[in-house]
Amino acid sequence: MEACSPQWQERLSAWFDGEVQAHEQQAVAHHLSRCAGCAREAARYASLRQALRAEGAAEPRVPPELAERVTRLAPRPRPFFPRRRLAAGLAAVLASVGVLWTSWPSGMNEALAMDLERHHLKAFSRVDPCEFESSDPAEVKAWVEREVGYPVDVPVVPGATLLGARRCRLHGKLSASLLYRHEEGKAMTLFLPLPGSAAAQEAARFAGDGPRCTQGPVGERICVLPSGGERAALAVSELEPAVLLAALARLSP
Amino acid sequence: MPVSARAFIERALEHLPVLRRVGRRLTGSAAEADDLVQETLARALEQRGALRETERLKAWLLAVQRTVYLNSRRGLRPHLEVLEGGLGRALPPEPSADLEAELHARTLSAEMKAALDSLAPEWRDTLWLREVEELSYEEIAQVQGCPVGTVRSRLARARLAMLDFLEKEKVHGSL
Numbered sequence: 001m002e003a004c005s006p007q008w009q010e011r012l013s014a015w016f017d018g019e020v021q022a023h024e025q026q027a028v029a030h031h032l033s034r035c036a037g038c039a040r041e042a043a044r045y046a047s048l049r050q051a052l053r054a055e056g057a058a059e060p061r062v063p064p065e066l067a068e069r070v071t072r073l074a075p076r077p078r079p080f081f082p083r084r085r086l087a088a089g090l091a092a093v094l095a096s097v098g099v100l101w102t103s104w105p106s107g108m109n110e111a112l113a114m115d116l117e118r119h120h121l122k123a124f125s126r127v128d129p130c131e132f133e134s135s136d137p138a139e140v141k142a143w144v145e146r147e148v149g150y151p152v153d154v155p156v157v158p159g160a161t162l163l164g165a166r167r168c169r170l171h172g173k174l175s176a177s178l179l180y181r182h183e184e185g186k187a188m189t190l191f192l193p194l195p196g197s198a199a200a201q202e203a204a205r206f207a208g209d210g211p212r213c214t215q216g217p218v219g220e221r222i223c224v225l226p227s228g229g230e231r232a233a234l235a236v237s238e239l240e241p242a243v244l245l246a247a248l249a250r251l252s253p
Numbered sequence: 254m255p256v257s258a259r260a261f262i263e264r265a266l267e268h269l270p271v272l273r274r275v276g277r278r279l280t281g282s283a284a285e286a287d288d289l290v291q292e293t294l295a296r297a298l299e300q301r302g303a304l305r306e307t308e309r310l311k312a313w314l315l316a317v318q319r320t321v322y323l324n325s326r327r328g329l330r331p332h333l334e335v336l337e338g339g340l341g342r343a344l345p346p347e348p349s350a351d352l353e354a355e356l357h358a359r360t361l362s363a364e365m366k367a368a369l370d371s372l373a374p375e376w377r378d379t380l381w382l383r384e385v386e387e388l389s390y391e392e393i394a395q396v397q398g399c400p401v402g403t404v405r406s407r408l409a410r411a412r413l414a415m416l417d418f419l420e421k422e423k424v425h426g427s428l
Contacts, residue, residue, distance in 0.1 A: 013409035017383060019390045044416050049384050055365050056385035059277065062269045066287050070269065070294050074262040114299045122295055218258050218298060 005037075012038055016045045072125030074218075108206045108214055108222070112171060112199055116191060117218040119168040119177060120236040124187040129179050130164030140165050140178065148176045152192045155250035159183050170199035180247070188237035188247060195231040203232035211248070213241040223248060261301050265294055268311050271386050272318055278381060279322050289325075293318040312392035315382070319396060368418045376411035383408055 008031065014020045015028040032039050123129040132143040137154035144152050144165050154162070160180040168177050170193050178190040193199035206212060207224040216222050216236070223241050225248040226232045233251050235244035256264075272293060276286030297317045304313050369377050375397070382388045382396060393404045 009413060010406055010409040013412055014390075014405050017390070017408070019405065045412055048412060048416060048419075051365060052380070052384040055362060056274060056381075058362060059270075059274050060283070062273050063287075066273065066290060067266060067269060069287070069291050070266060071262060073291070073295055073298055074258040118295050118299065122291065125291070 008035070008038055009041070012041060013045065016042055069125045073121050108216075108224075109202045110217065112202050113214075113216045113222060114218075115168075115170050115199075116189075116222055116234060116236050117216040117220045119166070119170075119191075120187070120189040120220060121218065123166055123177070123179060123189065129166070129187070131166045133164040135162045135164075137162060144176045144178075148174055150176075150194050152176050152178075153252045154178060155190075155247065157188075157247045157250055160188060160247065171197070171202065173197045173199060175199060182237075182239060182243070186237060186239050188235060188239060188244065190247060190251075191234040191236065192251075193232070193234075195229070197230075200232050201230045203234055204230055207232060211245055213244065225249070225251070227251075256301065256307075258298055258301075261298060262294070264307075264310060265297065265314060268314050271311060272314060275315060275381070275386065276318065276322075278378070279318075289318065289322055292325075293321050296321055309392065309395070311386075312388055312395045315386075315388075315396040316398070319398075364419070364422060368415050368422070371418045372411055372414055376407050376414065379404055379407040380411040380415065 008028075011020065011024065011028055012032075015025060020028065032042065132140065132147070134140050134143070137156060140162060141152060141154045144154070148167055154165075156162070157180055160182045163179040163181055166177050166179065168175050168191070170191065173194065175191060175193045175197070178192065180188045180190070182188060191199075193203065203224045204226045206214075207226040209226070211223060211225050213221060213223040220236050220238055221241055221244060223235045223244040224232055225234075225245070233248050235248050237244055269290065272290045273286055276289040276293075277283060280286050280289055293314065297314055300317070304310065369381075372380065379393055379397065382393045383390075388396065390401045390404045390408075394401045397404070
């Protein structure tokens with residue numbers, strides 16, 4: 001039985017995929033008319049393709065839960081306002097209470113902002129956002145201290161329910177995050193990086209002397225409350241910055 | 254200016270089946286594949302400004318998925334995410350109405366699986382991306398981070414090896 005020669009194998013395979021130039025196409029077509037081995041090989045490619053596509057088609061369908069998880073990655077649309085006017089208005093309101101607001105790009109370290117938004121959105125894209133679920137601040141505090149390795153303050157936030165906590169990585173370092181849900185159903189995460197860690201330093205540097213808020217690259221609001229030295233707490237949510245700052249203010253100084 | 258997060262996710266949802274299929278091949282489990290897909294799309298959402306040709310979204314997403322997977326394997330991220338219960342659980346396969354067809358499908362699947370498993374991982378992935386996901390050579394090169402010529406030669410070798418394997422199995426099976 002005549003076999004397809006190795007030098008034709010690669011050409012034939014590319015021809016079969018429609019990935020050859022016009023001149024090569026003609027050469028292969030001409031060769032196929034004379035070479036029974038190559039013609040047989042091309043037929044085998046077609047059978048293989050059919051079998052593999054059947055294999056692919058037999059894969060289970062995407063569960064609707066996965067589509068929901070992915071959909072929740074994108075922030076919900078907000079009411080429409082002219083963006084610039086809104087940003088200017090928000091900045092003016094916050095400035096009147098001594099808070100600096102900046103739109104993105106804001107000077108916040110981009111990797112940190114992305115990590116914050118990603119952790120927040122991913123956690124709340126799940127049915128069970130927390131690794132440890134409890135509305136008791138003492139229980140959450142004990143879990144964080146045991147699992148993350150440093151003590152944190154777990155505040156009671158008026159108008160919001162404490163859901164629990166998760167571990168996350170900020171700038172590659174294990175950090176604590178506390179998850180809350182406000183009365184209107186909106187999610188909020190407080191990030192409490194280890195004092196002195198790269199994330200805490202970065203956040204403190206961004207905030208400067210007082211609280212500072214920004215819109216992250218994905219569109220969530222991020223507020224930072226520095227607490228002296230290389231310490232800072234952060235809040236992420238689609239809620240108004242004033243709500244985030246009120247939550248951060250419940251932390252012990 | 255990158256598209257809005259919502260518009261991006263809506264477009265990415267069209268490619269969920271391919272991301273999940275390839276994710277299942279990479280991780281070997283439905284639950285891990287779902288976590289990989291979610292992590293991939295979270296990363297892609299952040300980096301969507303880097304997507305220059307929007308018509309190549311599928312190949313770009315697969316390239317992001319490959320990077321996320323390799324990083325998780327290399328220990329840059331110790332775990333994709335640990336999901337206990339909730340949404341990460343695999344769904345049981347749907348029962349088939351035609352038992353005979355189901356058994357045939359299972360036999361075919363086992364044979365094809367063995368043949369695919371006999372290939373070098375790069376060859377296997379290249380073949381899958383071409384035949385099942387119908388990516389062009391250029392798109393496969395983008396996903397795998399290699400020249401188009403390498404894709405071409407990997408495909409030729411993968412086809413030959415796969416067909417030889419199946420041929421031998423057929424001969425042994427008939428003995």
